Amino acid sequence: MFFFEKKNQKTSIRLGSAQWMKFFCFFLFTKRRLLFAVCCLGLLGAGEEKRSGYEDAGPQVRAMQDDDLANPAFLWVQQGAAVWGQGCAGCHGAVEGMRGVAARYPVVEGGRVLNLEQRVNQCRVERQGVAALAPEGDAMLGVTALVGLQSRGMAIAVEVEGAAAAHVARGEAFFRLRQGQLNLSCAQCHEQLAGQSLAGARIPQGHANGYPIYRLEWQGMGSLFRRLRACLVGVRAEVLARDEGLLGDLELFRAARGAGLKVETPGVRP
């Protein structure tokens, strides 16, 4: 099979932005913000609106992601397998046992949101007694790609009830917060304008179902935080620190917003 065989293109249906605006305004100006959050998630959970960034990418990028032997991310998955064998396998056994894990991350623990990278380092430092992996290093990207790969094809399903609800609400507030010199919120591009063109590429809905990804712009592998950082720099907003609680809340909200989409790790994006 050569590099340029095209796959079938998927189609999707979207509501117009006007309907969404009316819906948001109704809830935004009432005190029922938690109800608002839950209803939003419920509606997005309906499934017909949601679209993975894969579908907004061009045919070449999709072809790269579809073919494990042409997807550069698998170079990192290989490295992740080496790291897994050296340390993680001692307790966790074969990495196939991680099936389903990435689909339910991030989780709420001890009053904060914990994503997969933070969990890996927490395990290394507290239980293995070894040094944490450098955040954007090849080893960390490799391990998270490897673990994410075990959940490839499974639907994202994070816990949003109980202790998580407050984090989801805070994450959503950040998602809708206008910030930076350009005074843009995430929602303005990734909800209202999703599907329209920006500099030749289609604006995706901003789901995080393929991370860590091989991004053509980076010519390398990167985490969700790296991508968020680019967005915050893009609107000239203050870039929060990697482990900032608010970014964890945002990550949980995004995972909840993307519930039902299939995990695509390791994804390829332009």
Add this chain to the structure above:
Amino acid sequence: MLPRRGFVLMAAAGAVLPAGAWAKPEEVEALIRAVAGGAVPKAGRVRLEVPELVENGNAVGMTVSLGADVPAGAVLTDIHVFADGNPRPGVAHFRFGKLSGGARVSTRIRLATSQTVHAVAVFADGSCWRDSVSLLVTLSACLDD
């Protein structure tokens, strides 16, 4: 193991262009004529496949192969690829040896801006043919710092 003629040509290209200057279409045409031994290659017999609208210039899939109009028995030995809008015009020089299963190669290339990519094929009998694709290169939004 040195690629001989191709290497010398690319080195010459590097020497001719001053540092900081980008390739120009006329210089690429001169390189193509040099590859073809002074003649101007005709269009045909080699197929250059590159998407005409490129999402990100950092990794553009490209395939060069034998065209459909190749007469039986013709053996394609070398393919040179040039990009006339990049800082340097040379992209790659592919050679197909005795154990090749057919002159076809796929790779990913970098394109700095919208431009024309040229492929020049050299056959065993010395004849040269070419194919070109003009394309638009766009950039993704939200670049890193």
Add this chain to the structure above:
Amino acid sequence: MAVRPLLNVPREVRAGVAFEVRILIQHVMETGFRRDAVGMVVAQDIINRFECLVDGEEVFSATLHPAISANPYLAFSARLARSGTMVLRWVDDRGMEGEERVDIKVS
């Protein structure tokens, strides 16, 4: 070059029938045009030469320039008449070499 490339080569092929060889090598392919945070040019470092041979006979070779993407991917075809060892070799501007060997059985 400590990371092994992704390599896809069939281990058993039929005599005289062309088959595909695909390789993806991890390499930054630094163009020599980028500048670092303090404005200094980052030196060029690319894989400049790639060869594929079976028992010393050439299948495919390539001279690469900075216009080849990072983590270079190459797919080409080979056709063998008898069994042998395929050697894929590459070298970069710093002189670092990489090599992969695959025994291919021809029936």
